[in-house]
Amino acid sequence: MSETPESKVIDLKGLQIACQSCGLHELCLPMGIHPDEMDRLDTIIKRRRPLHRNDFLYHSGDTLTSLYAVRSGSIKTYSLTGEGEEQIIGFHLPGELLGLDAIHDGGHHCSARALETTSICEIPFEDLESLAQEIPGLQHQLFRLMSKELQSDEHFMLVLGKKTSEERLSNFLISLSTRFSQRGFSGTEFNLSMSRNDIANYLGLAVETVSRLFTRFQNAGLIQVNRKLIAIKNLEGLNELAGAKCKKVDKSIVLR
Amino acid sequence: MSETPESKVIDLKGLQIACQSCGLHELCLPMGIHPDEMDRLDTIIKRRRPLHRNDFLYHSGDTLTSLYAVRSGSIKTYSLTGEGEEQIIGFHLPGELLGLDAIHDGGHHCSARALETTSICEIPFEDLESLAQEIPGLQHQLFRLMSKELQSDEHFMLVLGKKTSEERLSNFLISLSTRFSQRGFSGTEFNLSMSRNDIANYLGLAVETVSRLFTRFQNAGLIQVNRKLIAIKNLEGLNELAGAKCKKVDKSIVLR
DNA sequence: AATAGTCATTGATCTAGCTCAATCTTTTTG
DNA sequence: CAAAAAGATTGAGCTAGATCAATGACTATT
Numbered sequence: 001m002s003e004t005p006e007s008k009v010i011d012l013k014g015l016q017i018a019c020q021s022c023g024l025h026e027l028c029l030p031m032g033i034h035p036d037e038m039d040r041l042d043t044i045i046k047r048r049r050p051l052h053r054n055d056f057l058y059h060s061g062d063t064l065t066s067l068y069a070v071r072s073g074s075i076k077t078y079s080l081t082g083e084g085e086e087q088i089i090g091f092h093l094p095g096e097l098l099g100l101d102a103i104h105d106g107g108h109h110c111s112a113r114a115l116e117t118t119s120i121c122e123i124p125f126e127d128l129e130s131l132a133q134e135i136p137g138l139q140h141q142l143f144r145l146m147s148k149e150l151q152s153d154e155h156f157m158l159v160l161g162k163k164t165s166e167e168r169l170s171n172f173l174i175s176l177s178t179r180f181s182q183r184g185f186s187g188t189e190f191n192l193s194m195s196r197n198d199i200a201n202y203l204g205l206a207v208e209t210v211s212r213l214f215t216r217f218q219n220a221g222l223i224q225v226n227r228k229l230i231a232i233k234n235l236e237g238l239n240e241l242a243g244a245k246c247k248k249v250d251k252s253i254v255l256r
Numbered sequence: 257m258s259e260t261p262e263s264k265v266i267d268l269k270g271l272q273i274a275c276q277s278c279g280l281h282e283l284c285l286p287m288g289i290h291p292d293e294m295d296r297l298d299t300i301i302k303r304r305r306p307l308h309r310n311d312f313l314y315h316s317g318d319t320l321t322s323l324y325a326v327r328s329g330s331i332k333t334y335s336l337t338g339e340g341e342e343q344i345i346g347f348h349l350p351g352e353l354l355g356l357d358a359i360h361d362g363g364h365h366c367s368a369r370a371l372e373t374t375s376i377c378e379i380p381f382e383d384l385e386s387l388a389q390e391i392p393g394l395q396h397q398l399f400r401l402m403s404k405e406l407q408s409d410e411h412f413m414l415v416l417g418k419k420t421s422e423e424r425l426s427n428f429l430i431s432l433s434t435r436f437s438q439r440g441f442s443g444t445e446f447n448l449s450m451s452r453n454d455i456a457n458y459l460g461l462a463v464e465t466v467s468r469l470f471t472r473f474q475n476a477g478l479i480q481v482n483r484k485l486i487a488i489k490n491l492e493g494l495n496e497l498a499g500a501k502c503k504k505v506d507k508s509i510v511l512r
Numbered sequence: 513a514a515t516a517g518t519c520a521t522t523g524a525t526c527t528a529g530c531t532c533a534a535t536c537t538t539t540t541t542g
Numbered sequence: 543c544a545a546a547a548a549g550a551t552t553g554a555g556c557t558a559g560a561t562c563a564a565t566g567a568c569t570a571t572t
Contacts, residue, residue: 079410079414081414081418081499082499087414087417087418089410089413089414090410100402100403100406101403101406101407101410102403103399103400103402103403104400104401104403104406104407109407110410129392129395129396129399132395133389133392133395136385136389139385139388139389139395140385142399143359143385143398143402144359144360145360146356146399146402146406147356147357147358147359147360147402148360149406150357150360150402150405150406150409151357151360151365153406153409153410154335154345154357154365154409156413157345157413157416158335158337158345160413160416160417160460161343161416161457161458161459161460162337162343162457162460164528164529165528165529195548195549195550196549196550196551197549201417202417203417204416204417204418205529205530206529206530206531207549207550207551208529208531208550208551208552208553209530210550211550211551211552212529212551212552214550214551215551215552227537227538227550243337243338243339420558420559421558451518452519452520452521453519453520461559461560462559462560462561463519463520463521464520464521464522464523464559464560465558465559465560466520467520467521467522468521468522468559470520470521471521471522483520483567483568
């Protein structure tokens with residue numbers, strides 16, 4: 001985690017991609033701020049060498065020093081239950097900010113771990129806060145990003161609150177699809193960087209249920225599953241499942 | 257909703273309680289800012305006449321103009337599912353801020369409705385944002401409040417994600433108890449301003465299940481239920497239930 | 513005070529999804 | 543490359559909680 005340049009073959013200079021030239025700046029912190037202000041943001045952001053699979057970005061209990069933006073790869077966040085079981089809170093894709101939930105009391109209450117090789121921009125929070133004090137657009141964007149996360153948490157609470165396993169999984173797949181395409185990747189064909197176990201844990205289901213659902217969805221022609229690779233074949237159908245709340249007219253009957 | 261003073265017998269002047277003298281300022285927006293800055297905050301905050309039970313604070317689809325802080329009473333927020341059913345997102349107690357999730361795209365995605373007679377401070381968002389630009393403590397407190405909400409949303413996701421009905425309801429009761437005592441009310445005896453239906457909806461359970469659980473909890477000596485009035489008799493026991501994740505050692509056996 | 517309407521409780525049954533168990537596949541390690 | 547470990551799938555049965563149904567209690571209206 002140290003910043004000693006000599007300890008690596010990797011050209012750290014090459015990692016110093018500016019926000020300006022980053023394909024994610026329309027989603028990320030720099031959104032809506034002027035080019036010269038973006039330069040100031042760049043001066044506080046640290047680009048570190050990539051994390052490998054299972055590397056920790058931070059641990060539960062760590063003091064909050066920085067926020068982190070995913071540049072490529074993916075991260076899962078989780079906390080441990082009373083009995084020491086992992087409980088997954090979220091999966092974070094490129095352009096998404098981590099650590100916002102730690103601002104409140106200055107400490108992380110969950111751990112963040114790379115699901116695959118992942119590069120990260122580190123943004124020291126104190127610096128960011130001072131900069132936000134000077135750049136109205138940055139303050140606004142920070143409010144917007146936090147608000148967006150509140151919104152998506154609320155959406156997920158709705159999904160968990162009432163929905164059947166079918167609704168949960170279809171919502172999950174749609175969410176991934178949407179987020180991938182917003183980030184310039186294919187929304188119809190993508191890799192799941194997390195295990196079936198992680199998915200089940202996140203959705204509050206048993207692994208077996210998730211596995212069965214994948215087969216069912218595939219048999220119904222909604223998706224094509226090949227190990228970690230998912231191809232969405234019928235987004236419309238998935239959407240119907242995702243919104244299904246009818247008790248009487250059982251839409252899921254097509255899947256039997 | 258208009259501000260015409262002559263249309264009411266209520267002394268609107270009397271409603272103009274300053275943040276300074278408000279018992280909630282340690283929890284609410286003014287926390288951590290200096291007295292003279294608090295005065296500036298006071299100048300932008302509008303105190304309106306109280307909402308009555310079932311009055312709307314805002315509707316889903318409304319443009320975000322203000323954030324709202326609950327001064328007394330309680331508010332529920334909910335959105336409508338595809339099939340037009342109400343899905344409750346949260347219950348908001350005195351000192352809590354509403355509308356933060358609307359900053360992202362400037363519009364409310366849920367409706368907010370009073371559960372009982374409720375007074376509200378209205379804080380025009382644009383004014384608040386400008387003020388936060390000038391008062392670092394205010395910017396920081398806004399970040400903190402949003403972060404706190406993220407944290408509690410995450411906690412609730414954990415509860416919904418895996419937990420049994422017993423765990424869900426005990427978590428709910430503990431959350432209310434904690435929040436009431438933080439606000440200077442009794443944490444061991446309080447009124448539920450929401451219906452059993454609302455509770456069930458919020459927790460993703462059937463009304464009947466909630467009702468049965470109340471009786472079970474009462475029989476186990478954990479709580480005393482009298483209609484809307486709840487008395488916590490054994491907080492320790494509730495806490496155990498709330499954290500229960502053991503599959504083998506079934507703690508809930510005591511309740512049968 | 514009577515009536516209608518809403519809200520809450522209790523009982524009986526049914527089912528979605530969990531648990532347990534076995535097999536198969538992929539990844540890791542020596 | 544083989545062995546071991548981890549992850550994924552599939553099957554069979556069980557259970558927590560949903561649904562359906564009926565009754566009881568409180569609230570509001572006239």
